[in-house]
Amino acid sequence: MWRGARKRSIAWQLSAWYAGSAFLLLAVGTGFLYFVLARSFDRENTDYLTEKTRTLETLLRESPGEEATVRWEVEGESVAHPSIRVLSRVLAPNGSIRVQTSGMPEDLPPSVFPEPSNLNSEDIQTKDVETRSRRTYRLMAANAVTPGAAGPYTVQVAIELTFEKALLAGYRRQLWIVLVAGLVAAIWIGRRIAVRGLRPLREISQTVRQTRSTNLAPRVALKNMPSEVEELGSTFNDMLARLGDSFARLSQFSSDIAHELRTPVNNLRGEIDLALSRQRTPEEYADVLGSLSEECEHLTRLIDSLLFLARAEQPAMQIHREDLDIGRELELVREFYEPAAAEEGVKLSAHAQSGLTFPLDRTLFQRAVGNLVQNGIAHTPREGEVRIEAHSKEGHLVVLVKDTGSGIPQEHLPRLFDRFYRADPARARNRGGTGLGLAIVQSIAHLHGGEAAITSHDGRGTTVTLTFASSVANERDRSTAGGRG
Amino acid sequence: MRLLIVEDEPKTAAYLKRGLSENGFVADLAHDGDQAIGFAETSKYDLIVLDIMLPRRDGWSVLAHLRASRDQTPVICLTARDAVDDRVKGLRAGADDYLTKPFAFSELLARIHTVLRRAPQRAPECIRIVDLELDLAKQRAVRGGRRLELTPKEFLLLSLLARNVGNVLSRTVIAEQVWGMNFDCDTNVVDVHVRRLRSKVDDPFAQKLIRTVRGVGYSLKPEE
Numbered sequence: 001m002w003r004g005a006r007k008r009s010i011a012w013q014l015s016a017w018y019a020g021s022a023f024l025l026l027a028v029g030t031g032f033l034y035f036v037l038a039r040s041f042d043r044e045n046t047d048y049l050t051e052k053t054r055t056l057e058t059l060l061r062e063s064p065g066e067e068a069t070v071r072w073e074v075e076g077e078s079v080a081h082p083s084i085r086v087l088s089r090v091l092a093p094n095g096s097i098r099v100q101t102s103g104m105p106e107d108l109p110p111s112v113f114p115e116p117s118n119l120n121s122e123d124i125q126t127k128d129v130e131t132r133s134r135r136t137y138r139l140m141a142a143n144a145v146t147p148g149a150a151g152p153y154t155v156q157v158a159i160e161l162t163f164e165k166a167l168l169a170g171y172r173r174q175l176w177i178v179l180v181a182g183l184v185a186a187i188w189i190g191r192r193i194a195v196r197g198l199r200p201l202r203e204i205s206q207t208v209r210q211t212r213s214t215n216l217a218p219r220v221a222l223k224n225m226p227s228e229v230e231e232l233g234s235t236f237n238d239m240l241a242r243l244g245d246s247f248a249r250l251s252q253f254s255s256d257i258a259h260e261l262r263t264p265v266n267n268l269r270g271e272i273d274l275a276l277s278r279q280r281t282p283e284e285y286a287d288v289l290g291s292l293s294e295e296c297e298h299l300t301r302l303i304d305s306l307l308f309l310a311r312a313e314q315p316a317m318q319i320h321r322e323d324l325d326i327g328r329e330l331e332l333v334r335e336f337y338e339p340a341a342a343e344e345g346v347k348l349s350a351h352a353q354s355g356l357t358f359p360l361d362r363t364l365f366q367r368a369v370g371n372l373v374q375n376g377i378a379h380t381p382r383e384g385e386v387r388i389e390a391h392s393k394e395g396h397l398v399v400l401v402k403d404t405g406s407g408i409p410q411e412h413l414p415r416l417f418d419r420f421y422r423a424d425p426a427r428a429r430n431r432g433g434t435g436l437g438l439a440i441v442q443s444i445a446h447l448h449g450g451e452a453a454i455t456s457h458d459g460r461g462t463t464v465t466l467t468f469a470s471s472v473a474n475e476r477d478r479s480t481a482g483g484r485g
Numbered sequence: 486m487r488l489l490i491v492e493d494e495p496k497t498a499a500y501l502k503r504g505l506s507e508n509g510f511v512a513d514l515a516h517d518g519d520q521a522i523g524f525a526e527t528s529k530y531d532l533i534v535l536d537i538m539l540p541r542r543d544g545w546s547v548l549a550h551l552r553a554s555r556d557q558t559p560v561i562c563l564t565a566r567d568a569v570d571d572r573v574k575g576l577r578a579g580a581d582d583y584l585t586k587p588f589a590f591s592e593l594l595a596r597i598h599t600v601l602r603r604a605p606q607r608a609p610e611c612i613r614i615v616d617l618e619l620d621l622a623k624q625r626a627v628r629g630g631r632r633l634e635l636t637p638k639e640f641l642l643l644s645l646l647a648r649n650v651g652n653v654l655s656r657t658v659i660a661e662q663v664w665g666m667n668f669d670c671d672t673n674v675v676d677v678h679v680r681r682l683r684s685k686v687d688d689p690f691a692q693k694l695i696r697t698v699r700g701v702g703y704s705l706k707p708e709e
Contacts, residue, residue, distance in 0.1 A: 286699070293589075293700025300587045335638060336664045339677040366666055374674070 010201075011194040018190025019183065026182040030175045037171070041164050046126060049140045049159050052086055054119050056155040060090065060144035067099075074099050085160035087137075093151030104158075107131040108139075113156045116143040128161070136161040200229040204236060216244040249418065256420040260302060260435065264295045271295075298434075305436040309419065312443040319361040319447050321471075326390045326397065327352035333366060334388065337373045345382030348373065352390040358397040359470055360448060368444040369399060371437045372464050376403035379462065396450065397468040408456040416454055417442040441466070486601070487528070488512045491521040491547065492536040492563070501534065504590050505597075508652075518542025522550055530558050532597060535580075537564035545578060552579040559600045561593070591653040591701045598649060612647045615707045617686070617694060619647050629690060638663055639682050646695065646705035655702040679703055 059070055074088045089100035091110055114127040119142050127139045138159050143152035203220065210218045219240065220233040275288040311317050330350035341348035369388060376386035384404040391398055408416065412423040420435040441464070442452040449469035456462040488510045492498040498514055505512040513528070515521040518539045525533065533551075537544035548560060559581040576583065581600045584593060612619040618627045624640050626633040635643065641663045646654065656675040660666040663678075679695065687693045696704050 290699025290701070296587070297589070297700065300589075303587065304585075332664060332666075336660070336666055337674055339681050340674045343677050370666065 011191070011198050014194035014197065015187060015190035018193055019186040022186035022190065023179070023183045026186070027179055030178060034168075034171060034175060038168055041168070045138055045159055045161060045164070046124075048086070049126065049138055049157055050119065050124060052088065052159075053140050053142045053155055053157045056088060056090065056157065057119060057142045057144040060146055060153045060155065071099050074101050085162075087158045087160070089156045091154040091156065093153060098153065105131065105133065105135070107133060108137065108158055110154075110156060113139045113141045113158075116141040116152075116154055118142075134162075136165050197226075200225050200233070204229070204233055208236070211240065213247060216240055216247060253419050256435075257306065260420065261299070264299050264302075267295050268292055302434045302436070305434050305440060309436065309439060309443055312440075312447055317447065319364060321359040321361055323357050324360050324362055324365065326356040326358055326399075327354065329362070329365060330369065330388050330390060333369050333373060337370070337377065340374075341377045341386060344377055344380070345384075346377050346380045347385040348377070348388075349385070350388040352388075353392065356390060356392060356397075358392070358468065360397070360468060364444045364447065365468075368441045368466060369401065371441050372401035372466075375437060375464075376401055376405070376462070379403060379405040381405065384461075395470060397470075399466040399468070400463055401466075402461060402463045404461040407458045407460060408454075408462055409458065410456070413454055413456060417452060486510045486531045488597075489515060489521065489524055489528075489530045489533045491515045491518070491533065491539065491544070493517060493539050494536075497536075500590070501593075504594070505534075508594055510597075518544070518547045521547050525551060525556060525558065526554075532559045532561065532601060534561050534563060534593070534597070537562055545574070548578050548580060561596055561600060563588075563593075589655050589657075589701065591698075592655045592658055594652060595649065595654055595658045598652060612644070612650075614647055614650055614694065614705065615692065616690075617647070619644050626686075628686060631689075633685050635682075635685060639678075639685070642678060642682055643686060643705075646703065650705050653698045653701050653704040659703065 056070070056073055059066075059073055063069065070090060074090060087101045087104045087108065089104060089110065090098045092098045095110070097110070108129075108131060112127075112129055114125040117124040117140070124140065128136065129139060130136045138161055139156070140158075141154060141156045143154055145152045207218050207220045219237050222230055222233050222237070225233055271288055271291055275285065280288075327350075330352050334348055334350040338348050373386060373388060380386055380403045386404075387400075387402045389400040389402070408423050412421075415421045416423065417438050419439040421438075422435055438452075438454075445452040445466050445468065449471060450467040452467075453465045454462065455465070486509065488505055490498060490501050490505070490512050492501060492514070493516050498516070502512045502514050513524055513530075515524050519542055521533075521535070521539075522542075524530075535544045535547060539547070544562060544564070548562070551558065551560070560579065561582045561584060562580045563584050563586060565586045582596045584596060610620065610622050612621065616629045619625075619640075620627075621644055624637065626635055626640060626643060642659065645659065645662050659675050659678075679697075683695050687695055692708060694705050694707060696706055698704060
């Protein structure tokens, strides 16, 4: 039960709020009107009662002897205002009834009236009673001091409230009906509003439901979407686009792997079949085996690289940072590749900001820089130059590998870090590359909380920039602070 | 030298045994973890080549059992998994070295030699192969009475080959041992280094010492 309460829908909550507030407004409004009405009845009755009492008191005080006038005043009321049931009685000083309205009921004896009040004071006592015959009256009394009499006369006036009470009761009943009907209407309208307001969300969720890994084509129709939901819809569409892109790359990747494996395996089979097809000299066998071994080496490298990339994508992948003297590391790399560069007629140099140290995974750093240098040498013609530069910038290590090669056409740049992407397929494959070098470089930068970027100018060479953060957490802080994704 | 090979895959086991025998080792073969422990307890081995993924009792457990019973026989682990954590785990469990499949046989051989040499015997100060003399302390190489002008790295490369005379060293091992490049770089770069070394060590002389073993690597071996 509580589970259901916790999981209630937005539509449910919205309609509950709409209904609740509409009902509350209605209740307050009708309640107020009822209160005003009841109060004005109440005032009017008391005023009338006071007025009547005052008239009789004045009459008795000023002309106590005029029996006819008093009687008329007492009796005549119902004649003048038949709708208002006002009953009066005058008690003589000895307590006996001097005169009273005819029809003064038995169940309103003098004793039920309140003590006489001073009509000039603020505090005039009234008393509401319900008689045995189920009629309601408001009672008031006052003394009229008559000169020469043994004591004061007492004036007792009652006004009947029975009909007004019935009227108010009827009014209250109607209010309840209005309130209940209002509540039902508020719930229904609230529900309609909520459902209507949430319809764009339902449309989005419908699109989501249709989305499959095999079908990433559906898009949320943004036309006629309210602005608040439009952002969600367009974010969702963006996500679909990115997913579609990733899926396309993944399936491309799988078919690329199959292709990359097929070539060396095909070579292996072909060479083996050929070698076994007839008797050969030991030298020929040795030659074939050597060639097979080379193919296997290529396969091993490919498998290693694929495993590396797969591992690098796992969030649990740990790197082992140590403080590296960047100048020394770059010099090591330079020393390793220098003869290869010299053989290609390319000048290789390393320039690191002096005294630069940075916490990095040594093997990974070497691998990244080595890969780039190797690429640089491969794509730079004779008399060219490959420069490795390193400096620190805003707490980050920036490593640039620049070559003076032929450059890479702009259209290839965005995809160069993709696995197996080759700007010039024939050339790269001949060199025995796996097509994973730059993908590995990028994943190494990512593992260090950094980035890899590439710029190229036709005919003037290519520059790859690697940024390394001193810790992944640092980089995360920076990117949230800077609002980068 | 007596080795124990623990490997369940018959083809791998067979070529390891043949290869090691051809390289002058006496090798026994265990096909699972329990058998391996039985062998290790009854005979004394100089080194154990231990596959990690074994039926019934895996390599970690065998290694733990050996070390718990104070058996300090050097162990080289073989595994198809190559997560860095596995490497750390293996070395912490008392393995002396670690190789991931697929590996080149020459590399296993090189590592076996390294591990065995790590034992007490000190590297000699001088190595003499035919008319090549290496003074490891002074970093000097002389051939046929003539001093060879080598860079420090070239000397390191030559002495690595000389210390493993007769054994083939893979390009990966060479890159790792001489330049500290612990990754599988484009090993053609090593070829260039060897070519340079050859031009100084072999080119001026009639007898060639440095040999290329195609598809495997390089070795320093006088002609028979």
